[in-house]
Amino acid sequence: MSKINLDKISTRAPEELDKKATKEKTEAMLVELDDLQNLLFAENQHSVLVVIQGMDASGKDGVIRNVLGNMNPQGVMVKSYKAPVAEELSHDFLWRIHSHAPARGMIQVFNRSHYEDILVTRVHKWIDDELAKKRMNAINAFERLLEEHNNTHILKFYLHVSPEEQHQRLEERLKDPAKMWKYNKNDFKEAKFWGDYRKVYEDCFEYCNNPEWTIVPADQNWYKEYVIAKALRDLLKGLNMQYPGIKKE
């Protein structure tokens, strides 16, 4: 595939799209998703890994709360990856990821993921291009393992916000008492590396694109939620799952 240029991809919903009608569609899909997840769990043949990446304040938590966290919590796990702690650092970078890979029947959501190890680390030059390439190869082999050896279907979403929208959301964290807890003094500092992040993300979309990334225009929450709900709905529907009936043993 040709290289993705994030600058050329809009961070907003298509002009012609009606917000109210789209929100209604999302609502309907959430009902569908509830049933499909139940079927996934019951059939116990497939598993789903949803990777959510994006800059600070791109709306990762929101989509997890409003779309993915809307299903039966017994069948949907969410793992948030922070900077690795000492025990994790004494292993290869995929060790802490593999232990949270979804069991059959389950949907696993990663709020940030193994991709941080080729993103933040590259922006700050903690690793060089050669190691980054090796890690990308390892990531590709790892995703192949999950797909080929546990029927894991992987959806990778990049929440694409504009620098302006990001800045406004970070400012809100300083003013809204309900959002202040999310404020981190490093966020504004990290935001200054925007150009570097764009470059390493584009590299990642190029080398780690099987399965493909979905670039989600994320300046408007209603559209972001629609895109992600639809992708998951379409995936699950396409599996043609069946309730297994009474077990004969």
Add this chain to the structure above:
Amino acid sequence: MSKINLDKISTRAPEELDKKATKEKTEAMLVELDDLQNLLFAENQHSVLVVIQGMDASGKDGVIRNVLGNMNPQGVMVKSYKAPVAEELSHDFLWRIHSHAPARGMIQVFNRSHYEDILVTRVHKWIDDELAKKRMNAINAFERLLEEHNNTHILKFYLHVSPEEQHQRLEERLKDPAKMWKYNKNDFKEAKFWGDYRKVYEDCFEYCNNPEWTIVPADQNWYKEYVIAKALRDLLKGLNMQYPGIKKE
């Protein structure tokens, strides 16, 4: 490399080797190993994975007790892999393996391993050649991950016993009260698949040979212990490790 033919590899020590002198050498190496393992732990830069494979009664437990289990238990972990349980089966076949990969500074011993998933499974035709090939590719990528991303040095040993020696050892399990607990009525049944096991092992040596397998003549315990102690000693010595001195923070 050319295909290994197990029939052409002796299961016994070279004729000219003196048993008493060899045992003394092993003893001396065990003392060395104690120091080298301490250094590995202190330096905290490398890790070692020792994979022990072999037919029933090929002497896996013995070499773990007498050679590998001789070092500081705080720095040496042993994991025995049995037939996978339900939770393990609901993940990819490397999931239960990865969680036991050695942290830096550690030696991890696998008594049986991920290789069972392309050995016993193939002998009994639970998987076909195509899936076996896919699994071997996944194993190669996994071992590369450990090597490239956590400085893990992998030693793979196949304990090579003759069918006659194996049969005699299995018979002993029926007679010696101290060994009866090891007896499993399936062992004699499995032993009948000798030819099939040889074939799938040879395939595994061909396709999963980076790092290389060591075929250990294992009819005599003293020689088997010598070969394994020497391989581990040579590996650790070759790392040119240094005590790190006082940490400056």
